[in-house]
Amino acid sequence: MTSSRTWTLMVASLAIIVLFFVLREHWGHALGLLPYLVLLACPIMHLFHRHGGHGRHRGTSDKEK
Template structure:
């Protein structure tokens, strides 16, 4: 079983962790007052970054069987919706004709 190791266990990943750690230490020790004033903005900045970079595990654009299954479910739902819509139109038309018949008497 030869699987590709995680990025964080490669030499580049360890170097990245070291750089992140050193930068975090420097920011916390030397620039604490400045850091706490911009912390809310950093949190808001993390939201789109996490949204962009955390979708990597969703399988990309390749074809999957699940997509075909969801498409068939969507088709069934759409057919049920149209059938219900047509039934409601028929019921409304029948009520309207019944009302017209009662008014004509």
């Protein structure tokens, strides 16, 4: 029986291969989207990383510890 990790590696490998061939055939279109992807990187990072953890120590001080 195949483990979960093996399936994950197989799917990731297949995704990389498909991505390579799609980019190879549509490189001009992909480069045209690059400026928009760079502009979207900041809002996407803020969605998933919540501003890098700002305010983790809000409301706590050394005296309370």
